[in-house]
Amino acid sequence: MTRSADARLAAYALLAAAGLVAALALRRTELAAVAAPFALLVALGVRSTPPALKAWVDVDRDRAVEGDEIAARVTVRTEAAVDRLEIGLALPEGLELADGANPVALRLAGDEERELELRLRCVRWSAVELGEVWLRARDRVGLVRHEGRIDRRRPLRVYPTPERLRRLLAPAHTQAATGSEVARVRAEGLEFADTRPFVPGDLVRSINWRATARRGSLVVNERHPERNADVVIFLDSLAEARAAAHGTLEEAVRTAATLAGRFLERRDRVGLVTFGGILRWLEPGGGLVQRYRLVDALLETGVEFSYAWKDVNVIPARTLPPRALVIAVTPLLDERSIAALFDLRGRGHDLVVLEVSPEPYLEPGEDPSDSLALRLWRLQRAELRAGFERLGAAVATLDSETTVEEALEGVRAYRRHARLVQR
Template sequence: MIDQRTTDIDLRWRASPLALALATCAAVALAAALIGARWQPVVFAAPLLGALVSLGWQRPSPTVRVHAEPGLVRCFEGEQVRLALWATADDGTPVGLTFSTAAGASIDVAGDPSGRIELVLSAERWGRYPITVRVDVVARGGLLAGRAVLGYPVVADVFVFPVAPAQSTALPRTELLDRLGTHMTRHVGRGVEYGGIRAYVPGDQLRTVNWPVSARRGGLHVTERLSERAADVIVVVDTYDQPPGPATQATERTVRGAVQVVQSALRNGDRAGVVALGGQPRWMGADIGRRQFYRVLDAILGAGDGHETTTGTLVPRAAIPPGAVVVAFSTLLDTDFALALIDLCRRGHVVVAVDVLDGAPFDDLDDPLIARMWSMQRAFMYRDMRTIGVDIVLWSNEASSTDGPLDQVMQLVPRRRRAAARR
């Protein structure tokens, strides 16, 4: 079933060009009659004045609704999507539509015999592209003209999702949950990788007996296998307002990195979720499957209503399952976001922050002393956060332009044992 969005229009009514022309002609005729003391111009103005006076006898102003089908469209970068727009009035009055969208999107228009406007939209960069329209309608016998520009709520929403690189992103090296998965561990269990040979003890399954070794050693020996476990991966995205300049440009790496981590986790059979802090905080709990990938994209861009919303500056406890690995993408310029990461570390989670800010957040920085001071300040922040338990790695602009950079950056994260949660 195709989703259809209907928006009621609150029109602003004013005198139409026809009413202004009638009033102007009547005024000129009456003025000529007064100045020239002649009755003929009055006869000319009488029907014009009658048309204007008939305004109160005309049919009431119509109620206009704008329809969009579908009302919410999702696609990836470079893809084309189609949607239909049309407007209806309760008395059948013709309605004119003029539409527009955000910069960066290309729109092709195709007419429809039924009166609909078929739009074909595509965008090369991820983001939200709301469809806004201007409505023009005449009423009261053409004497009134109504106009409305729909800015919010918008008629239709087009969300363009980013395309993540195909490279697999490694998780921080830590103790994983005791759940069947694809990540190799050093724990002995049910797996396929060789873990060692030991003597047989009562209770071992006969299928694990290594008969060649048992024959050589004169006693039963079994083959141990290393277990393969799964993880819960939660991506925390910094959506706080950033200062203009390099910090704003770093948003591109924030979103693409978050999508890449989620995509890699779901491909490996792990559960993945997302938390967006800043503005209106929202989150999507950890789950598996292909549909979860699109739910996470919705939560990152704020599309639809399938995600949960919250208040405050900390990550809700319901959004982070016990023992989850947290990967955060941020410019680390907002103190509230840093405090949220520290709170997650105190709960016992392994927290890794990816710094997407390349250099200082200033435009046209020519003074080398200021650049050096900024670099030292960031190094001190890295040290302080690492002492607390939050590991920070830098994902620079140069690294993001190469193949598989995020995976190489994540390899720099040191191994940490999971700390006990603090109450």
């Protein structure tokens, strides 16, 4: 623990020294008697030693969801008596005190142990470390304080609250593995596709007996198989729009976590590419383990400033399978990420762009030129969205009035219309 003196200790030391000097100079013993109490207080403060303190922090869990409350217990123990001890648990960003006192001042007797119960509320998704305890003890006369920090930090992951989605996007291509998505090809499956005449090699169970009775010849049913899909979440973290404690990155991470969880529930293989100053990727996979990997990777996403020009060539090939559905969650603010998305579409990837609108975080000025600049900026973004749509990539905008479910419905409508035009 570090030691620091109160301002009163310096004043007392000055008064004691002045009294003793005056007593010696004027040969007046009464002046020395007046200075003696101040000198005694200074001596007590100088001889003060830091108390031997120990502290532990216990948290009831290491994973939570936004809005949850977690219980934390701070235990402190001392060998010698402490007249006044101030204890505070450092709360990282994203956590706030829901119940209890923090910091708190108390008195401890010799060889005493005290427990402090706290309830913490998770207000924002984050990957933090909780358990840093700050201690401050004062001597008996309150002239010297000892401050220290005990590090008992442990990781705590707060997952974003997923939105409810009734339907997901249907990929343009499916994989060979079994899943929940009805494929367009015809093979063994459950979804009825069409009927055709019987040929040698067809299974008896596929015969449609009603159609056979009507036509007088054997007719079999054709079905669509249930396959899975490869889905890659492309999270743009090169730039963001922010106002106070909220920004487009928070909404983008929440949207990406929602989509990843729902696609995994559908038994699809999901991968991740965080396209930012620090490039991170996760190859497509399925199952509960993959879900935790995806969310943990999303929690570590931040806006990292970089001048380096990045394109899709820096992404490992196995991270972007050729028949994968690529869902880009981006504010469309950085030219590098925009160019990378155009490149992905040019290479034939099935691309969907979910634009996290930065407009709610803008504060336009009152000058007429500011209004004109805002209109030009909106026109540029409209032209950018139209450029993606001309290439066959659906674009949907997410803002405070549009949910992910509504945005996906717009994407489905565009893709249905695009297929009708191609036919």
